[in-house]
Amino acid sequence: MASVKKEASATETIYKVLFAISFVHLLNDAMQSVIPAIFPILEQSMNLSFAQLGWIAFTLNMTSSIMQPVVGWYTDKKTSPFLLPLGMACSLAGMVGIVFSSHFSYILLSVVFIGLGSAVFHPEGSRVAYMAAGKRRGLAQSIYQVGGNTGQSLAPVMTALVFVPFGQFGAIWFTLVAALAIAVLIFVSGWYRSRLVAFPRIGNKNRKKAANPKRKNQITFAVCLLVFLVFARSWYVSGISNFYQFYLIKNYHLSISHAQYYIFVFLAAGVAGTFFGGPLADRFGKRNMIFWSMLGSAPLAMLLPHVRLFWVYPIFLLLGFIIMSSFSVTVVYAQELLPGRIGMVSGLIVGLAFGMGALGSVILGNLADLYSVRFIMLLVSFLPFAGVLTFLLPNDQTVKAWEMEQTR
Known part of the structure; x- marks a missing residue:
């Protein structure tokens, strides 16, 4: 009877938990989005250069990204359900710091706390989604990731509605967001702890099952290539979300508030792409979806710097949807490559790869100072062509066979 209950708990889809963790993902990533949202305000109030703005984005993403695989590695071995609200408390401290920071170095320190909170949340949040997924892993990951992408898409709206009228002090509202997230995570952590019996951690014995050296090398190559593809996609999205607003202001003579709505369209289209990408991958294959997402967006990325303002909205609608349609797909694909190492x-995929993309923020910021924002928009437009390397990834049937080898 106990084994039947254990099996049922592992195969049932728990929607209330999925929507709860997705909602917190929205709140968490909305707080992270405060940082690029406040860039135009900080540029004016603190006289920051593009390079300094790039360093702020780099600090946030690298703090979050480097720590995410470390947190995931640790929690794959040891149960830590209540690490989730503890991490969110770090984000709360960071938001308080943003409100009262009066110097560039204090902004960086505050951003470190927000990054640490995000580093704890993402691998553990993904684990909760996996535990609540049952047999519907693609759908569960889409629900979870849509929350985060929705939070990220709010950045330009926050700039227009919060930071333009209220300035830096407008970040005080996001301390309430962090407090709400902590309350929801206390509930989620209680459910998480109650389900641990159905999802035991991997012991050393299971880890030694593997792997002949050839298979291990094939899996390592596939993971590294997948990380590179996510890096290329992230670098492009980083260029649009962090710097295209300045391109609109300088080249089309838009106001700060008006420019934000264009960025919002791109990010909101990405939310839709993230949601529909999972079901589309179930039908057409994960590797095919990754390939289509990258190369399908390449012509639009090449057109974007050359079109009249009228065409930016429709291009952003298509471009955001297509390029982000592989977001949740890459996570599920990687989980199948390395089953049992969910955290x-x-x-690695959501964190470290995005941290590599954060290097782009620093490089692009410096290039914008040296040359122009137009130059970096032309430069990043070539990145989606990296999708041609998708052909080097194993197909879905091969990945499934490797997964069965590792879990036998």
């Missing part, structure tokens, strides 16, 4: 894999 580490989620941290």
Whole structure:
């Protein structure tokens, strides 16, 4: 009877938990989005250069990204359900710091706390989604990731509605967001702890099952290539979300508030792409979806810097949807490559790969100072062509066979 209950708990889809963790993902990523949202305000109030703005984005993403695989590796071995609200408390401290920071160095320190909170949340949040998924892993990951992408898409709206009228002090509202997230995570953590019996951690014995050296090398190559593809996609999205607003202001003579709505359209289209990408991958294959997402967006990315303002909205609608349609797909694909290492894999794909993309913020910021924002928009437009390397990834049937080898 106990084994039947254990099996049922592992195969049942728990929607209330999925929507709860997705909602917190929205709140968490909305708080992270405060940082790029406040860039135009900080540029004016603190006289920051593009390079300094790039360093702020780099600090946030690298703090979050480097720690995510570490947190995932640790929690793959040891149960830590209540690490989730504890991490969110770090984000709360960071938001308080943003409100009262009066110097560039204090902004960086505050951003470190927000990054640490995000580093704890993402691998553990992905684990909760996996535990609540039952047999519907693709759908569960889409629900979870849509929350985060929705939070990220709010950045330009926050700039227009919060930071333009209220300035830096407008960040005080997001301390309430962090407090709400902590309350929801206390509930989620209680459910998480109650389900641990159905999802035991991997013991050393299971880890030694593997792997002939050839298979291990094939899996390592596939994971590294997948991380590179996510890096290319992230670098492009980073260029649009962090710097295209300045391109609109300088080249089309838009106000700060008006420019934000264009960025919002791109990010909101990405939310839709993230949600529909999972079901589309179930039908057409995960590798095919990754390939289509990258190369399908490449012509639009090449057109974007050359079109009249009228065409930016429709291009952003298509571009955001297509390029982000592989977001949740890459996570599920990686989880199948390395079954049983849910936390580490989620941290690696969503975290470390995005941290590599954060290097782009620093490089692009410096290039914008040296040359122009137009130059970096032309430069990043070539990145989606990296999708041609998708052909080097194993197909879905091969990945499934490797997964069965590792879990036998």
